[in-house]
Amino acid sequence: MELKSAPAAKPIKIPGPDHPITVEHNPNRVVVSLGGRVIADTREALTLREAAYPAVQYIPRKDVDMALLARTDHATYCPYKGDSSYFSIPLGGERSANAVWTYEAPYAVVSSIKDHLAFYPDRVDAIEERS
Numbered sequence: 001m002e003l004k005s006a007p008a009a010k011p012i013k014i015p016g017p018d019h020p021i022t023v024e025h026n027p028n029r030v031v032v033s034l035g036g037r038v039i040a041d042t043r044e045a046l047t048l049r050e051a052a053y054p055a056v057q058y059i060p061r062k063d064v065d066m067a068l069l070a071r072t073d074h075a076t077y078c079p080y081k082g083d084s085s086y087f088s089i090p091l092g093g094e095r096s097a098n099a100v101w102t103y104e105a106p107y108a109v110v111s112s113i114k115d116h117l118a119f120y121p122d123r124v125d126a127i128e129e130r131s
Contacts, residue, residue, distance in 0.1 A: 013079040015109055021050045021080055023058075023112050028129040030057050032064075032119050035091045039124065040064040046112060050080070057127060058116035061102075074098045082107045092123065099123035 015021035023046050030045040031038060042063035048056045069087040076084050081103050089096035102117045103110070121127055 010077055011079045012107065015050075015080055019051045019080065021048065021110060023048050023110055026057060026129065028131055030059060031126070031128045031130065032059065032124055033126050033128075034089055034096060034124045037068065037091060038065070039068055039089060040117070040119070046116060048110070048113060048118075056118045057129075058113045058118050061115050061117060064117050069100060072098055076101070078103075080107065081110050081113070087117070089124070096123045 013019070026045040026047045028045075029043050030040070032040040040059045040063055042059050044060050044063065046058040048058055050056075068089055068091055070090055072086045072088050074086040076086075078084065082105060084101045084103050086098040087100040087102075089099050092099065099120050100117050101120075103113055106113050119127055
């Protein structure tokens with residue numbers, strides 16, 4: 001019998017001055033489209049700003065056409081937010097593989113993004129903010 005060492009515990013980091021994270025309600029309507037279809041349309045998006053990264057719009061799952069998404073096995077880990085799961089958008093073909101991510105059990109500091117999805121801008125046609 002071969003013994004495998006247990007995986008190292010995942011590090012958990014707390015945002016601070018060197019790596020700030022803020023989550024705020026976006027007052028604008030946010031619409032995500034691909035291939036002439038609206039994938040998401042909401043007035044309840046949350047804008048997450050993290051360190052020097054571009055702002056990300058997190059859209060409530062209820063405002064996303066989940067029938068257009070396909071869950072994948074891809075997963076990543078962020079020491080500030082937790083484990084993320086991914087979806088592809090088959091409508092977009094290979095370009096839209098793993099185009100969508102979500103933190104289904106985010107760390108407490110960003111708990112408001114639970115039940116929200118985010119989209120990679122280069123894997124959809126548009127993420128528009130409309131007044």
